[in-house]
Amino acid sequence: MLPRRIFVVFFTLIQHSGIFAKGSAPVYEDPFDIAAGGASLTRASQAGMIFSNPALIPYGNGFHRWFGNEATVIVGKDSVEFAKTLQKGNKSSTDTPAEKQVKFIEQVMKSPIHAGVLNNFAYINKYFGVSTFNRGEVDIQAKKYGDTGLPAIRFRAESYQGVGVSAASMALTQVVSVGATAKYIYAGEPDLAIDLTDQEGIKKLQSKSGLKSLIAMNTGLGYDAGMLIFLQGYNSDYRLALKADDVGGTKLKGDGVLKELKQVYSIGLGYTLHNGIDAIHLSLDYRDIRKCYDEALFKRVRTGVKFIVRKHLGLAAGYYDGWPSYGVELDAWIVRLTGSYYTRELGAKPGIDPRKVYALGLTTGF
Amino acid sequence: MVFIMTILQSCGTKNLFDCDGGYARSKCVHRTKDEDARIALDKGDLDTAVTLLSELVADDPTNYQRYPLLAAAYAGKSGFDILNVVTANFGGSSSLIQTMTSFLPTPISRGALYDQSLTDMDSSIKTLTAIPAELRTSTSSDKYATSAVLQLTLYQAAYGVMLLNKFTYSTTAYDPSQLANMTAADAAAILAAFAGASGSSGAGSAAAKAIAAIQAQPGGTDQEKIAAWSQAAR
Numbered sequence: 001m002l003p004r005r006i007f008v009v010f011f012t013l014i015q016h017s018g019i020f021a022k023g024s025a026p027v028y029e030d031p032f033d034i035a036a037g038g039a040s041l042t043r044a045s046q047a048g049m050i051f052s053n054p055a056l057i058p059y060g061n062g063f064h065r066w067f068g069n070e071a072t073v074i075v076g077k078d079s080v081e082f083a084k085t086l087q088k089g090n091k092s093s094t095d096t097p098a099e100k101q102v103k104f105i106e107q108v109m110k111s112p113i114h115a116g117v118l119n120n121f122a123y124i125n126k127y128f129g130v131s132t133f134n135r136g137e138v139d140i141q142a143k144k145y146g147d148t149g150l151p152a153i154r155f156r157a158e159s160y161q162g163v164g165v166s167a168a169s170m171a172l173t174q175v176v177s178v179g180a181t182a183k184y185i186y187a188g189e190p191d192l193a194i195d196l197t198d199q200e201g202i203k204k205l206q207s208k209s210g211l212k213s214l215i216a217m218n219t220g221l222g223y224d225a226g227m228l229i230f231l232q233g234y235n236s237d238y239r240l241a242l243k244a245d246d247v248g249g250t251k252l253k254g255d256g257v258l259k260e261l262k263q264v265y266s267i268g269l270g271y272t273l274h275n276g277i278d279a280i281h282l283s284l285d286y287r288d289i290r291k292c293y294d295e296a297l298f299k300r301v302r303t304g305v306k307f308i309v310r311k312h313l314g315l316a317a318g319y320y321d322g323w324p325s326y327g328v329e330l331d332a333w334i335v336r337l338t339g340s341y342y343t344r345e346l347g348a349k350p351g352i353d354p355r356k357v358y359a360l361g362l363t364t365g366f
Numbered sequence: 367m368v369f370i371m372t373i374l375q376s377c378g379t380k381n382l383f384d385c386d387g388g389y390a391r392s393k394c395v396h397r398t399k400d401e402d403a404r405i406a407l408d409k410g411d412l413d414t415a416v417t418l419l420s421e422l423v424a425d426d427p428t429n430y431q432r433y434p435l436l437a438a439a440y441a442g443k444s445g446f447d448i449l450n451v452v453t454a455n456f457g458g459s460s461s462l463i464q465t466m467t468s469f470l471p472t473p474i475s476r477g478a479l480y481d482q483s484l485t486d487m488d489s490s491i492k493t494l495t496a497i498p499a500e501l502r503t504s505t506s507s508d509k510y511a512t513s514a515v516l517q518l519t520l521y522q523a524a525y526g527v528m529l530l531n532k533f534t535y536s537t538t539a540y541d542p543s544q545l546a547n548m549t550a551a552d553a554a555a556i557l558a559a560f561a562g563a564s565g566s567s568g569a570g571s572a573a574a575k576a577i578a579a580i581q582a583q584p585g586g587t588d589q590e591k592i593a594a595w596s597q598a599a600r
Contacts, residue, residue, distance in 0.1 A: 105449050144449060145407040148431075148513035149438030151448060195509055349397050352405065 023295050024264050024288035026051040026224075026245065027160050027185060028133040031072050031118060031359035035327020035340035037304025037318020039283035041241035041268025042228070046070070046365075047122035047131040053243050053268070054166035054179030055226035057129055065124040068365010072338070074137060076114025077356040082107060105142075109151075112141040114355045122365075129166040135159070139346065139355065146195045154193040156346070159217065161186045168226075175231065181224040188217040188256045218258055222250030239270035239283075262292040279308045298322030298350055321345040323354065336363035400432075407439060415439040423493075430497045434513040437493040441521055444486035444528075445471030451520055456568035461599035462560075462576045466527040473535040480532065487525045491562075494518045519563050523573045526559030530596055545593040553588035 025038070030048035033040040040052035046066045049056040057065070085107055095103065116137030123130055139156045146152020168179030224245050231238040243266045250261040266287040273280045285302040288295060304318020304325065314329035323343035330337045338361035347353035397405075403418035419436040423429075438448070450469035456462070473480045494502070494514050501508070504515045529552065533544045557580070563573035576595070583594040 105452070109449075143408065144410075145435070145438050145442070147435070148509050149434040149436075149517060150513050151452065195513060347401075349401060352397070352401060 022158075022187075022189060022258060022261060023293045024245075024266070024300055027162070027183065027187070027261075028118075028120065028131075028135055028164075030070070031074075031340040031361050032306075032314065032316055032327050032329050032338045034320055034342050034359070035304075035318065035325050035338075036281075036283070036306045036316035037285075037302045037325055038320045038342075039268060039270075039285040039302040039304050039318060041226075041243055041266060041285045042239040042270030042283050043272075043281050043306065046124065046363075047120040047129075047133065049124065050122065050129045050131045050164045050166045050181055051133070051183070051224070053226040053228065053241050054129070054168050054181045054224065055177045055228035055241065055243075057124060057166060057168040057179055058126055058170045058177045059228070059230060060126070063126050065126065065129075066365060067123045068334075068363060069121045070119065070361060070363040070365075072118040072359050072361035074114075074116035074118065074357050074359045076112060076139075077358060078111040079113050079115060080358070082111035082113070085111075106144075109142050109144045112139060112355065114139045114357060118359070118361070124166075127167060127169060129164075129168075131164050132162070133164065134161045141353075147193070148195050150195055152193060152195040154191075156191045157189070159188045175229060177228045177230065179226045179228075181226075183222050183224065183250075184219070185222060185250065185252065185261070186217055186219050187252060187258055188215065189258045190215060191257075216255035216257075218252035218254030218256040220250050220252035220261070222261060223247045235274060237270075237272040237274070239268070239272070241268035241270070241285075242266075243268070264288045264292055265290055277310055279306075281306045281308075296349060299345070316340070321354075322350050323356075334364060334366050336365075337361070338363065403435070407435070410442075412439050412443040416443060430501060430514075431508075431510045433493050433497050434510050434517055437490045437514070437517055437521065440486045440490035440493060441517070441524075444483040444490065445476060446487065446490075446521070446524055448520075451569070454568075456572045461579075462523065462569075462572040463527055463530065463596065463599045465572065466524055467531060470524055470528055470531070472531050473537050474539070477537050480537075484525070484528055484532065487521060487528060490521045491518065491525060491559075494521070516567070519565055519567055519570045519573075522559045522563035523569045526556045526563065526573070526576075529556050529559065530592065534596055542593075542597055545589075545596065548589045548593065550587065550589060553592050556592055557588060 028048070028051040029038060029040065030045040032045050033048050033052065040048055044052035044056055046068070047070065114137070117134070119134040121132045136159045137157065140153070142151065142153045144151055162183055162185040164181050164183040166179055166181040168177055170177045224243065225247055226241065226243040229240040245264040245266070246261040247263055249263050252259055252261070264287065266285060267289060268283060268285040270281060270283040282305050283303065287300040287302065299321055302318070302320060304316060307315040309315070312331045314331065316327035316329070318325050320342045321344055323345065325340070325342035327338065327340035340359040342357060342359070344355045344357060345353065346355060399418050399422055403415050403422065406415040406418060416436065416439045419432055419439055423432050423436055441448070447469060454465055454469065456465055471480065471483045476483050494517055497514055501511055502514050502518070504512055506512055533548045533552070534540060534542050536544070557577065560573045560577050564570055564577060565574070579599065580591050580595045583591040583598070585591040585594055
């Protein structure tokens with residue numbers, strides 16, 4: 001009864017199986033920064049500074065900058081649609097159980113499951129910043145026509161945890177700042193695609209060693225360095241940022257497949273119009289100038305705008321992974337609520353494997 | 367303002383760099399024909415998938431990895447839904463005809479397009495048999511080879527049943543009186559399809575049983591035996 005067995009294996013895989021593949025993006029990005037296109041080299045939110053560009057730290061008012069926690073939940077738009085479909089149910093349908101089963105599978109095929117969480121806990125002052133971070137995203141996609149024409153399932157996940165410690169200082173009066181981040185990373189990027197006829201893959205999943213290698217995490221210590229040239233005017237500022245991620249390459253040790261984070265050079269431009277209370281910040285990042293990750297241009301060019309109204313309402317829009325992104329942030333002193341909508345392109349080219357996601361964040365701190 | 371308007375103009379439906387996006391001023395990242403075929407399959411645009419994959423196979427006929435994909439696209443175009451096979455029970459008390467007819471296209475469901483369904487399923491089989499037999503083995507470590515074996519079993523069994531159903535259904539109802547129109551060539555094609563599908567897997571085993579049952583039927587010709595089996599098996 002091959003088909004029955006296939007059916008069971010097919011859905012067993014959903015429970016067991018695991019990449020997005022590390023690219024030029026920082027190991028941790030603030031969702032509101034992503035909503036502004038992810039162009040965060042010249043302006044980043046709180047803990048985002050530590051990982052986006054530590055040279056941003058010295059700019060601001062007073063000695064104390066931030067102490068707090070941020071928690072964000074990420075849900076794929078397709079996953080939400082799928083959940084709605086399940087909620088509606090199929091009670092009034094006259095379909096046979098087999099037809100219902102097929103319709104359910106078809107719905108699963110149409111709706112990749114994408115979800116994740118982001119957390120950070122950070123303290124930042126004028127010269128120094130430290131942040132723990134946790135970023136985990138899972139993507140499960142079933143296809144009616146896999147690479148060999150038969151139904152297939154792909155499980156991808158990325159998990160990054162660690163600590164970043166930054167130190168930064170101004171040089172040449174207030175025009176130039178330099179900063180560096182040391183980061184301890186605990187990371188894994190399992191990626192598994194299984195076709196119905198892939199007996200080797202199925203055996204691997206069913207073995208302890210196979211599962212262990214799939215979920216194995218690697219660890220490593222890496223360093224980032226950043227520089228910011230900041231020309232401040234009465235109503236307008238100009239910023240030029242240079243950043244080197246993973247200086248010398250960050251080597252990761254362990255049984256996982258992710259062995260190195262490559263050294264990446266990036267450049268960012270920013271322009272801010274402000275009146276002391278409201279501000280519009282336009283930014284453009286060109287990441288991985290030397291194409292170390294061999295990513296297409298749409299993944300390396302990030303651009304967007306943040307509009308801060310009365311210091312308490314933030315609106316963001318931009319282009320992230322080549323797709324439009326939007327966000328809103330309400331800052332009620334010690335509590336901040338953030339909602340972002342953006343698209344992650346999991347394919348190497350536009351339109352191949354996009355995931356539209358909602359990110360809802362709650363930040364507490366001061 | 368120009369910046370914001372540019373963003374809003376796209377309404378989140380197109381990638382700025384998408385070749386199909388129509389943003390002629392942005393640099394286009396070209397997809398390969400393989401990638402376009404892949405996207406067409408994912409969208410269920412089987413006509414486009416067949417066209418693109420056929421061109422790719424014609425351009426590089428020794429790249430056999432594309433054959434099972436093209437065969438699957440042809441089969442999908444014929445109305446064969448692989449997900450129905452996943453949930454079908456070939457080992458139960460139902461006959462091959464009953465099991466497969468429950469989800470295969472029929473003259474009733476396809477109407478005048480039924481002959482096209484048969485042609486597409488036949489193209490699917492021909493695509494798979496174009497892979498050299500020595501490369502088409504279930505023990506191969508190449509995923510495309512094992513997929514080709516399983517697909518060929520399913521499509522040949524399906525083709526046999528679909529061809530038989532051409533003579534047992536009108537476009538409105540079950541009508542076995544048309545079995546009298548079955549030619550010797552039609553009967554030979556049905557038997558060849560079942561023979562090609564025969565094997566140890568669920569559908570393969572059901573096809574082997576079908577051949578044995580046909581041979582056991584009374585009648586002097588293959589047409590008569592198939593007609594008798596067809597009516598007994600429903």
